[in-house]
Amino acid sequence: MAENDRKLNNGVEEETIELQKLSLSGIKIKSVPHLSDYIPNSQLKTVTNPLASSPFYHPTDTFYISPSSDILLKQVLYDLSDPTTRQKPAYGIAYHRSGPRKLIYFDPGNVRAAIVTCGGLCPGMNTVIRELVVGLSDLYGVHQIFGIRSGYRGFYSSDPMPLTPEMVHNWHKQGGTALETSRGGFDLVKIVDSIESHGFSHVYIVGGDGTMRGAVEIYNEILRRKIPVAVVGIPKTVDNDVGIIDKSFGFQTAVETAQQAINAAHVEAESAVNGIGLVKLMGRSTGHIALHATLSNRDVDCCLIPENEFFLEGKGGLFEFIEHKLKRNGHAVVVVAEGAGQDLIPKSKEEERRDDSGNPVLLNVGGWLKSELHKWWKRDHPGELVTVKYIDPTYMIRAVPANATDNLYCTLLAHSAIHGAMAGYTGFVAGQVNGNYAYIPVKEVAEAKNVVDTMDHQWAWVRSVTNQPDFQRA
């Protein structure tokens, strides 16, 4: 009996070791830049993390995160010898685990931190600002903290706003960004000149894909000038279109807020003869909000996203499907992402506009769809009643305060960002990867796009919940 146990134990141990060998052999750890990469050691002073003497923390050796602790991008175990395994390149990638380091590369008393918010609004921006200010102050004793007003242009067009924990105390309860935001206005030289002249040593940049591309340029210029400044990105996008990270903050709040619009559309549709409820949700080039709102609601009959082209007329088209739903249920609910169907909408040259950041200004797919649905019904069902109630909650879903889950998420992101900057990392993004918090090179985040994979399980799930067509012409 004892002999068997030992064999069993031995068997388990051997298997564990085998697995470790298997995974380690294929893992690529993506390092983030560090100030010591370009500043001579003689000019960099390390000090013990002040958390060691904080009355609120009781750091043990395991409290601090070792610089060699990493997080796998995808945690999936697979058997390499199985020919049916779909091995994706992302499975072998890991990023540094975020959290407090034992030694830090800044004397907190000398740190001057700047915080800027750029791009469109997103629930939780004020929470991130609040937690950066309170975290820098309470965790590390940093007291020179400044807000940059109105996005990137604020670096050179207005004076930095001193921020204190008292001032930001209630900000997490407010939507929007108290620092204000804007599009465009990215002037690299003026921005880095301003960072240098104000003596900022930490720059926290909160924004989406465009903002992160700007952050890469700022980091590169700082590297070229060889100045000891930690450039840190905190990804913000209500569309959830930033890649690598699990999800962006505020996304869940937006999905939750969208439920009100879908529920209203459903009630209106149910209460009419041949009622169609139509809701347009944000999502410039990705349909994550529409998809998640659809899956969590269950009253949606059709979800249209930019990643899956659709068509109106003929076999397998939208009209045929809606007609079938109206005949069967008497009503139908359609959710459309704002970036869907853009190629179907007739447009003139003048309508191909761009915003100040260079993003295309989208045509109103909701208004167009409403009018097409009306025209179709009147043509094919003359004399029969129809009602199309169109709801556009666009700004309502992003101009709200973050919900509790997102507030907590924002706090953890802000604290991760602070720990990373204090540890001397730069040119990185603090993000959630595989449920953990990690430091990812900002260059990678700026290039990675998170789109809905229509070949994956999630989109298949949408189709099975709605029974909508795949919109592939026969």
Ligand SMILES: Nc1ncnc2c1ncn2[C@@H]1O[C@H](COP(=O)(O)OP(=O)(O)OP(=O)(O)O)[C@@H](O)[C@H]1O
């Ligand atoms: N390639 C780029 N290089 C430098 N700066 C950029 C670049 N693209 C965008 N920016 C700047 O980043 C800021 C924000 O960009 P943008 O308006 O595209 O929003 P975003 O960060 O993508 O957020 P969201 O799309 O979620 O609203 C703007 O000030 C813009 O000028």
Ligand SMILES: O=P(O)(O)OC[C@H]1O[C@](O)(CO)[C@@H](O)[C@@H]1O
């Ligand atoms: O009207 P604005 O503020 O330029 O922003 C609209 C865009 O911003 C986003 O919310 C992304 O931040 C998109 O969904 C939308 O297309």
Ligand SMILES: [Mg+2]
């Ligand atoms: Mg963007």
